[in-house]
Amino acid sequence: MDKIIEKKKGIRAAFTRRALPWWLAMLPLALVAYLLTRPDGKTLRVERESLTVVAVDHGEFNDYIRLNGRVVPMTTVQLSPQEGGTVERILVEEGATVRGGDPIVVLSNDNLDLQILNAEASLAEKENILRNTMIQMEQQKLAVRQEEMQLAIDVRRNSRAYEQQKALYADGLVAREDYLKAEEDWQLSRGRHELVRNRARQDSLYRSVEIEQMRESLDNMRRNMMMIRRRKDNLIVCAPADGQLGLLDVVLGQSITSGARIGQINSVGTYKIEAQIDEHYIDRVVPDLEATFERGGETYSARIRKVYPEVRDGKFRADFKFDAGQPAHVRSGQTYYLNLQMGQPEQAVIIPRGPFYQQTGGKWIYVLSPDGRRAVRRDIRLGRQNPQYYEVLEGLSPGEQVITSSYANYGDCDILVFSGL
Secondary structure, three states: OOOOOOOOOHHHHHHOHHHHHHHHHHHHHHHHHHHHHOOOOOEEEEEHHHOOEEEOEEEEEOOEEEEEEEEEEOOEEEEOOOOOEEEEEEOOOOOOEEOOOOEEEEEEOHHHHHHHHHHHHHHHHHHHHHHHHHHHHHHHHHHHHHHHHHHHHHHHHHHHHHHHHHHHHHHOOOOHHHHHHHHHHHHHHHHHHHHHHHHHHHHHHHHHHHHHHHHHHHHHHHHHHHHHHHHHHOOEEEOOOOEEEEOOOOOOOOEEOOOOOOEEEEOOOOEEEEEEEEHHHOOOOOOOOEEEEEEOOEEEEEEEEEEEEEEEOOEEEEEEEEEOOOOOOOOOOOEEEEEEEOOOOEEEEEEEOOOHHHHHOOOEEEEEOOOOOEEEEEEOEEEEEOOOEEEEEEOOOOOOEEEOOOOOOOOOOOEEEEEOO
């Protein structure tokens, strides 16, 4: 018996085998519709409770930065030995008040003692050499003088003999040979006498120069010995100025080289504040800028006295001087938290500071949609900043809401969709 098959109608007809071609034809259309209607960019679903959402505001922007300052003495003098040695005695303890010239550390140096003995021996030897040389020169001077006197007598004798022979020869009483011999003897004695006189003058000049040089050398050796003896005095390290002895870093028996820093003398009663500032502000930080800080419930002010141009590890140093008095009981090494005023307060669009800046560098931010169900990435431009706010130059309007918490887990998503709403 044949069974009559009832024809399916309505929704049931859409799920029959005969409707399968229609489904296959609709799939491309559905894909095209999805591509046309899907959001632009990547989307991430996040929990709204885990976010920090703040409102963009228009208010007063106070241009200042927060600094950690350390109190240091206004004047510090380095304590260094002029002569190296071994620490024998420590006369003053760290923290004591000293006056310029007060002995602090006593050193010993055996090599220096040996140098002094060698210098004294060399000086004595040089003095003996000079003494013997002067005796020899005096003896030579006397010998030359005696020879000169003898030759002078010979000249006079030969001159008389020559005159006699000349007169006799004129009268024809002596031979010509005797006359000529007398003349030659006289001329020879004159020449020898002149040579000895010249040698005496030359010896006198030579002796004067040599003795002067030796005396000058001897004086240099005496001065050198005196300097070496003064080096002995330098083994006592004294305070170079009045103040408080700080950072005395020596122990008994320690070997210290010349010029090594073993401590410092700090000025008493006058201090400054030393602070490290991020290099981002190096063009804006100039002398005489004012900073304020609180101590003991009172507010004090300080001004920049010096800005150091060298940058190390992304920071540069500035010194502050107390303005109109300093707090009581100031101690070297204390930490003050300074608010350095960079400019006058101005009205601006501002947003609170937040961790988002570490990922974006202030170039973009997530802005909530009007219905509060999602947040969209938007390019912005930030200007100045202080410990509380960023100044917004472009991209945001007062009343809008933004996310300022960390973006570390969002990658490069353009849209954040809030779950649980």
